[in-house]
Amino acid sequence: xxxxxxxxxxxxxxxxxxxxxxxxxxxxxxxxxxxxxxxxxxxxxxxxxxxxxxxxxxxxxxxxxxxxxxxxxxxxxxxxxxxxxxxxxxxxxxxxxxxxxxxxxxxxxxxxxxxxxxxxxxxxxxxxxxxxxxxxxxxxxxxxxxxxxxxxxxxxxxxxxxxxxxxxxxxxxxxxxxxxxxxxxxxxxxxxxxxxxxxxxxxxxxxxxxxxxxxxxxxxxxxxxxxxxxxxxxxxxxxxxxxxxxxxxxxxxxxxxxxxxxxxxxxxxxxxxxxxxxxxxxxxxxxxxxxxxxxxxxxxxxxxxxxxxxxxxxxxxxxxxxxxxxxxxxxxxxxxxxxxxxxxxxxxxxxxxxxxxxxxxxxxxxxxxxxxxxxxxxxxxxxxxxxxxxxxxxxxxxxxxxxxxxxxxxxxxxxxxxxxxxxxxxxxxxxxxxxxxxxxxxxxxxxxxxxxxxxxxxxxxxxxxxxxxxxxxx
Numbered sequence: 001x002x003x004x005x006x007x008x009x010x011x012x013x014x015x016x017x018x019x020x021x022x023x024x025x026x027x028x029x030x031x032x033x034x035x036x037x038x039x040x041x042x043x044x045x046x047x048x049x050x051x052x053x054x055x056x057x058x059x060x061x062x063x064x065x066x067x068x069x070x071x072x073x074x075x076x077x078x079x080x081x082x083x084x085x086x087x088x089x090x091x092x093x094x095x096x097x098x099x100x101x102x103x104x105x106x107x108x109x110x111x112x113x114x115x116x117x118x119x120x121x122x123x124x125x126x127x128x129x130x131x132x133x134x135x136x137x138x139x140x141x142x143x144x145x146x147x148x149x150x151x152x153x154x155x156x157x158x159x160x161x162x163x164x165x166x167x168x169x170x171x172x173x174x175x176x177x178x179x180x181x182x183x184x185x186x187x188x189x190x191x192x193x194x195x196x197x198x199x200x201x202x203x204x205x206x207x208x209x210x211x212x213x214x215x216x217x218x219x220x221x222x223x224x225x226x227x228x229x230x231x232x233x234x235x236x237x238x239x240x241x242x243x244x245x246x247x248x249x250x251x252x253x254x255x256x257x258x259x260x261x262x263x264x265x266x267x268x269x270x271x272x273x274x275x276x277x278x279x280x281x282x283x284x285x286x287x288x289x290x291x292x293x294x295x296x297x298x299x300x301x302x303x304x305x306x307x308x309x310x311x312x313x314x315x316x317x318x319x320x321x322x323x324x325x326x327x328x329x330x331x332x333x334x335x336x337x338x339x340x341x342x343x344x345x346x347x348x349x350x351x352x353x354x355x356x357x358x359x360x361x362x363x364x365x366x367x368x369x370x371x372x373x374x375x376x377x378x379x380x381x382x383x384x385x386x387x388x389x390x391x392x393x394x395x396x397x398x399x400x401x402x403x404x405x406x407x408x409x410x411x412x413x414x415x416x417x418x419x420x421x422x423x424x425x426x427x428x429x430x431x432x433x434x435x436x437x438x439x440x441x442x443x444x445x446x447x448x449x450x451x452x453x454x455x456x457x458x459x460x461x462x463x464x465x466x467x468x469x470x471x472x473x474x
Contacts, residue, residue, distance in 0.1 A: 001028070001029050001030070001042040001043070001129075001141075002029060002030040002031070002032050002041045002042055002043075003021075003024050003029045003030070003031060003032065003041050003042060003043040003044070003045065004031075004032045004041040004043075004044045004045070005017055005020060005021050005024075005031070005044075005045045005046075005047065005170075006044070006045070006046050006047065006062055006066075007047040007171075008046075008047065008048055008049040008055060008058060008059060008062075008079070009047075009048070009049025009051060009055065009079070009080070010049065010051070010225075010262075011176065011223060011225045011262050012116075012178060012181070012225050012226060012227060012262070013047055013049060013079060013080075014171070014172065014176065015164055015166075015176035015177075015178050015223075015225055016047065016079075016116065016119055016120075016164045016178075017045075017047045017171070018164070018166040018169050018170060018171060018172060018176065019123065019163070019164030019165065019166045020045060020047070020078075020119070020122050020123065020164075021166070021170040021171070022166035022167060022168055022169075022170070023122075023123045023124075023125075023126050023127075024043075024126045025168070025170070026126070027126030027127055027129070027130050028126075028130065029042075029043070029126060031170055040070050040072055040073055041070065041073055042073060042074065042141055043073065043074050043076065043141070043145075044066045044070060044073050044074070044075045044076070045076045045077075045078065045122070046059065046062055046063055046066065046075065046076070046077045046078070046079075047078055047079045047119070048077060048078065048079035048080060048081035048082050049079060049080055049081060050079075050080040050081040050083075050084055050085070050191050050192065050195060050365075051080075051191070051192055051360075051363075052360065052361075052363035052365075053363045053364065053365070054363065055081070056081055056085070059077075059079075059081050059089075060089075060092065063075065063077060063089065063092050063104070064092060064095065067092065067093065067095075067103075067104060073103065074103050074105065074141055074142055074145050075103060075104050075105070076105045076106075076107055076122070076125075076145065077089050077104070077105070077106050077107065077108075078106075078107040078108050078115075078118065078119045078122060079108065079115055079119060080115045080191075080192055080195035080196065081195075082106050082107060082108035082109060082115070082118075083108040083109050083114065083115035083118060083195040083196075084109065084191065084194060084195050084366075084367070085109070086106050086108060086109030087109075089104075089106050090104065090106050092104065101140070101142050102142060102146060103142045105145055105146070105149050107119060107121060107122055107149070114161060114181065114182060114195065114196050114197035115195040115196050115197075116160075116161035116181045116182075116196060117160045117161045117197075120160035120161060120163040120164065121160070123163055123164070124148075125145070125148055128144070128148045128151075129141070129144050129145075129148070132144045132147070161178075161181040161182075161200060162178060162181070162200075162202045162206065164178055165210060167213070167217065171415070172415070173412055173413060173414045173415050173447045173448045174219075174220075174221045174222070174223055174260070174412055174432075174448070175214045175219045175221065175222040175223065176222065176223045176225055177207060177210055177211060177214070177222050177223065177224055177225065178202065178225055178226055179201065179202045179207055179224055179225070179226050179229060179232055179246065180199060180200070180201050180202065180226030180227065180228065180229050180231060180232045181196055181197075181199070181200050181226055181227055182196045182197045182198045182199045182200050182227055182228075183196060183198075183199055183227045183228045183231065184198055184199045184228075184231055185228065185231075185302070185304070186302055186369075187301055187302045187303060188300070188301055188302040188368055188369035188370040189301055189302075189331065189334065189362065189363075189365065189368055189370045190365070190368060191365035191366070191367060191368055192227065193227070194367050194368075196227050199227070199228065199231040199233070201231075201232045201233050201234050202234075203234060203236070204234050204236065204239055204246055204249050204250075205236075207246065207250060208249065208250055208253045208254075211250055211253070211254055211257060212253065212254060214257060215254050215255065215256060215257040218448075219257060219448070220256075220257065220258065220412050220448065220449065220450035221257065221258040221259070221260055221283070221412050221450070222257055222258070222259055222260070223260045223261075223262060224247075224259055224260065224261050224262065225262040226262065228263075228265065229243055229261065229262060229263070229264070230242070230243055230264055230265045230268035232246055234246065243268070243273060244272045244273040244275075244276045247259065247276045247277075247279075247282070248276050251276075251279055251281060251282075254281075256281075257281070258281045258282070258283055258410075258434070259281060259282050259283065260282075260283040260285055261277075261282070261283070261285075261286065261287075262287065263287045263288070263289050263329070264286060264287065264288055264289070264313075265288075265289055265305075266288050266289070266290065266305050266309045266310045266312075266313040267304055267305040267309050267313075269288075269312075269313035269316055269317065270316070271316070274316040274317065274319065274320050275320070277317065277320050277321070278320035278321070283434050283435070283436075284321035284322065284323070284324035284325065284434060284435045285324060285325040285327075285434070285435055285436040286317045286324060286325070286326055286327070287326075287327045287328065287329070288310065288313060288314070288326065288327070288328045288329075289328070289329050290310050290328040290329060290330060290348075290349075291303060291329060291330060291331050291334075292307075292330065292331065292334065292337070292341070292344075292345050293307050293310070293330075293344045293345035293346070293347060293348030293349065294307070294337070294340075294341035294342070294344040294345055295307055295344075296341060297334055297336070297337050297341050297345075300334065300335070300336055301331075301334060301370075302369065307344065307348050310328075310348060310352065311348070311351075311352065314326055314352045323400075323403060323404075323435070324435060325355045325356070325400065325435040325436040325437070326352065326353070326354050326355055327354055327355060327356040327357070327358065327436075328349065328352075328354050328356075328357055328358070329357075329358045329360065330345060330349065330357055330358070330359050330360070330389055331360050331361075331362050332345075332359060332360065332361055332362065332382055332385035332386045332389060333361055333362040333376075333377040333381065333382030333385060333386075334362045334370070334377070335362070335370060335373040335374075335375045335376050335377065336373070336375040336377075337362075337377055339381075342385050342388075345389075346388060346389070346392065349389070349392055349396075350392060353396065354393070354396050355396050355397055355399075355400035355436075356393050356396060356397050356464060357389050357390070357392060357393035357396065358393075359385075359386045359389035359390050359393065360386070361382045361383070361385075361386050362377070362382065393464065394462075394463065394464070397462065397464060397468065398458065398462065398468075400437075401437055401455070401458055401462065401468040401469050402458060404433075404435070404437060404455055404469075405455050405456060405457070405458070405469065406454060406455070406456065407454065407455070408452055408453070408454050408474045409433040409434055409435065409437065409452070409453060409454070409455065409471075410433065410434045410450060410451075410452055411431035411432060411433040411434065411437075411439060411441070411450070411451055411452075411453055411471075412431060412432055412448065412449070412450055412451075413429050413430070413431045413441075413445045413446065413447050413448060413449050413450075413451060414429070414430040414431060414432060414447060415447040415448075427442065427443065427444060428440050428441060428442055428443070428444070429441050429443065429444055429445055429447075430467060431445075431451065431453065431471070433453075433455075437455060437468045437469060438462075438466070438467045438468050438469075439453065439455060439467055439468065439469055439470070439471040440459065440467045440469075440470050440471065441453050441471045441472070441473065442470075442471070442472045442473065443472075443473050451473060451474075452473065452474035453471040453472060453473050453474050454471055454472055454473075454474050455468075455469035455470070455471045456469070456470055456471060456472060457469060457470045458470075
């Protein structure tokens with residue numbers, strides 16, 4: 001049997017998708033190429049995101065396409081969108097028509113719990129399928145999946161969110177370690193916290209075991225991820241602390257593996273955390289969840305800090321690393337955001353000198369406090385603001401990459417082809433540097449391996465996805 005897996009959204013979703021793929025491969029399933037869905041995988045898993053309305057739309061398009069082009073396949077939908085809009089997704093099967101049997105299954109929602117915990121039940125599906133087929137080789141796959149759904153529905157436990165422990169990664173060269181799930185904030189625009197539930201943390205011992213295992217397998221770098229890793233909290237007989245204490249514990253318990261952090265809340269970046277981040281095995285790449293540079297808009301969003309907090313966090317991070325890559329998230333067009341508010345956001349981003357800005361248009365999300373607000377910003381103004389932020393982001397990224405030309409960096413080789421434009425000659429590979437420069441490196445190296453290289457020239461079409469620079473081995 002073979003399977004296809006499509007993951008949308010954040011790095012946490014990417015890790016969970018890798019965990020599902022790893023469980024399927026271990027059970028003897030074969031992974032189909034991402035572009036081979038039309039060839040009819042036995043199982044298609046769509047791991048959804050619901051951060052914006054466009055994310056929901058993209059998920060629905062992908063589900064419809066999978067049903068339409070694969071009339072004999074079982075399509076299983078999981079993730080945050082599946083957790084919150086179970087019935088809306090299930091109704092898509094009626095649109096597809098044909099087949100004469102039920103083949104769209106939604107793993108999430110309806111039974112309580114969180115998206116991460118509900119998704120973890122999928123890790124048991126491959127073994128269940130094999131068990132049934134061993135007893136009854138002619139059993140139709142849709143019936144097997146339906147039977148499994150009946151057993152799995154409502155059985156998700158909160159600690160199941162940490163069952164994603166892939167030993168091999170199908171889609172990524174770097175490892176991922178999930179230390180936290182859910183969020184205790186009440187940001188007025190955020191729907192993900194509704195899907196993921198309250199914050200829960202992985203015990204420190206479990207985190208260290210996973211990290212040591214990755215190090216023993218030769219993993220050069222591990223991404224530390226979660227919904228809000230700054231809310232990590234664990235108490236034990238010899239440990240009582242948050243993210244800073246965990247990182248210190250992990251670094252002391254390992255020898256070579258480097259750690260890269262996912263998003264940080266600005267108000268969580270203090271002197272204590274900064275001191276740990278100075279460790280040479282912490283990558284000089286930090287992403288701040290900023291959202292706005294206007295204190296008035298931040299208050300309306302329900303954020304617990306001011307623009308001054310962002311400035312202080314950026315200064316602390318710059319103080320512990322030499323010219324680190326600083327990135328941020330910004331939401332443009334939150335209800336009531338004026339032109340003056342947006343100018344404050346632009347000014348903060350420019351003054352802070354972010355190397356990249358993830359600019360999102362505000363999206364009304366059902367169930368959030370901001371959903372019923374009437375003081376909407378017109379779509380044309382939102383589009384203009386996103387474009388202004390994107391242009392600033394491109395300038396910042398190019399300037400940052402320029403500052404690292406002819407300077408040696410450490411990098412991890414990726415599995416992806418050298419260049420999405422197809423203009424790169426053979427004998428090259430793609431890599432991501434310690435400070436998050438996306439490089440095309442002369443030479444061929446095994447995916448996942450650590451190399452030293454020197455960026456020599458900028459790529460003309462760098463845009464946040466395409467590589468930033470051409471490099472040579474050091």
